[in-house]
Amino acid sequence: MYDVNVKMIRARLACLPELSQALSASTVSWKGGLIEGLAQERALHLAAEIATDVGHALIDGFIMRDASSYEDIIDIIAGEGVITDQxxxxxxxxxxxxxxxxxxxxxxxxxxxxxLTADLPRVLMGFSDQVEEYLRKELI
Known part of the structure; x- marks a missing residue:
């Protein structure tokens, strides 16, 4: 049986709506100021960390092949059908x-x-939905 850290995965995914909201707000109100720039920078950083943390937890929990890089984490979970190419x-x-x-x-x-800032809210929410669907399907 699989030992998937579902609690951690869901805790990370729970951050995505707020992060998506911040990215959307940044896109709409962008003026290029220091605070906006730092906020965008942090939001992009958190989005990358969440994607790789969740991907790594899925790889470990479902005993997928080991990742050799952060990009490889995304490639593996896409190859395993967790997320779509979109x-x-x-x-x-x-x-x-x-x-x-x-x-x-x-x-x-x-x-x-x-x-990426404008597209990420949609992408992150799709990521969350697809991971949840994969967990439901695989952990029945």
Whole structure:
């Protein structure tokens, strides 16, 4: 039987509505100010962390192949049918930002609205729905 940390997965997914709301608000009211830039930066960082944390928990719990990178986490859960390509493609782009957001933050263009910011609310909610559906299907 599988040992899936459903409690942790659902706790992370529960953060996504609020995060999606913040990203949507950033897109609508963007003026390129410092506070907006920092808020966008943090929201993108949290979105990447949630996607990889949840993906890693699914990989471990359902004994999928080991991931070699953050992008590979997304590839694995897409390949296993957890998420669709419509969700996987922008999530891959998101996790590629992680290194800059976490390690090279001095190079992040805070005054610019990142192209993913507008699409992520829809993508993140799709990710949440698809993960929940996968859990329901696999843990019957």
């Amino acid at each position: 969700v996987a493609v922008p999530l891959r782009r998101l996790v590629l930002l992680r290194k800059t957001l976490v390690q090279e933050y001095d190079q992040w263009p805070r005054a610019e609205l990142h192209p």
